[in-house]
Amino acid sequence: MLQIKNLHANINGKEILKGINLTVKPGEIHAIMGPNGSGKSTLASVLVGNPAFEVTEGEITFNGKDIMELSPEDRSREGMFLSFQYPVEIPGVSMVNFMRAALNEHRKYNGLEPVSASDFLKLMREKRAVVEMDTKLSNRSVNEGFSGGEKKRNEIFQMAMLDPKLAILDETDSGLDIDALRIVANGVNQLKTPHNAAIVITHYQRLLEYIKPDVVHVLYKGRIVKTAGPELALELEEKGYDWIKKEMGDE
Ligand code: ADP
Ligand code: MG
Ligand code: MG
Secondary structure, eight states: OEEEEEEEEEETTEEEEEEEEEEEOTTOEEEEEOOTTSSHHHHHHHHTTOTTSEEEEEEEEETTEEOTTSOHHHHHHTTEEEEOSSOOOEEEEEHHHHHHHHHHHHHHHTTOOOOOHHHHHHHHHHHHHHTTOOHHHHTSEETTTOOHHHHHHHHHHHHHHHOOSEEEEESTTTTOOHHHHHHHHHHHHHHOSTTOEEEEEOSSSGGGGTSOOSEEEEEETTEEEEEEOTHHHHHHHHHOSHHHHHHTTOO
């Protein structure tokens, strides 16, 4: 589904990603962990086409397509979804209208007719249930005056509505209480089919108790320095990141 080869990326002329290789297959959940500043958010931004970053080398293919020249919008329409660490507010645009527009954009790109009113309402109901969101929230403007937990819930709701092929969550768990964490995890877990995949970026193991990753990677100084099964997350939880730094000859 996703293949990243020798990816290098800069911001303001400084190299942040220094040769990332990563393959994600349909049905898999990958966790990316690593100390602060190692390039995790940069990787997520580059994947979805954030223009602030300059790719200097490497390849990204998604569903067999080279996506390097695609706009962020088209990457989204191709089925990528990024959950940001800090969701934006869109005053004056109701959640309902926002979601219908987004969904229809995606459908149009993929050669489908706009969703019917009844199907849309049914989908809204179904996905609201996943994130335990009441109708009051979905009738308000997007994220306007939402609490931190409500914004996260809303993002996961948007993700569930759009049903992306690849969901990328960048530290969606930071600052969440247990209830919110469980809701985020529900959202990701209900996406899980043999045809979808997720990349869960997290500093802590906590979220991975709810979302079971198939593969865990450690990103350090712009490179993936370790790849293993879920036991790696537990090891990191127990020992922190210092041993990784030591192994890399940095301490
Ligand atoms: P992580 O998500 O793993 O904490 P980031 O990808 O956010 O790491 O950051 C990686 C490195 O890139 C850090 O050294 C950070 O200071 C730098 N960086 C990130 N964004 C910018 C920016 N807009 N301008 C300059 N440096 C940046
Ligand atoms: Mg960070
Ligand atoms: Mg980050």
